[in-house]
Amino acid sequence: MAERSSVFTASHGVMTTEVGVISGELELRTNCDNHGLLTLRITYHGADEWYTLPGNGHRLHDPRDHEVVHRILATVLARP
Known part of the structure; x- marks a missing residue:
């Protein structure tokens, strides 16, 4: 299992x-x-309690896309 953090x-x-x-x-x-x-x-950032983003059953067609999807999510969530 691969993990990414931003x-x-x-x-x-x-x-x-x-x-x-x-x-x-x-x-x-x-x-x-x-x-x-x-x-x-x-x-x-720095807290111990984690929350989930809405939705479930998120699945990538190809697990190798994980890094790209993570970067896209972090970029979109940081938009002003």
């Missing part, structure tokens, strides 16, 4: 399943297994 600032916030919108300095962590199943989690 820290970014979300000035307009990011919706989470557990607590609604969070904003500020956040960390996105994505995991992708060998079958392409993608797990998306987010937290306040």
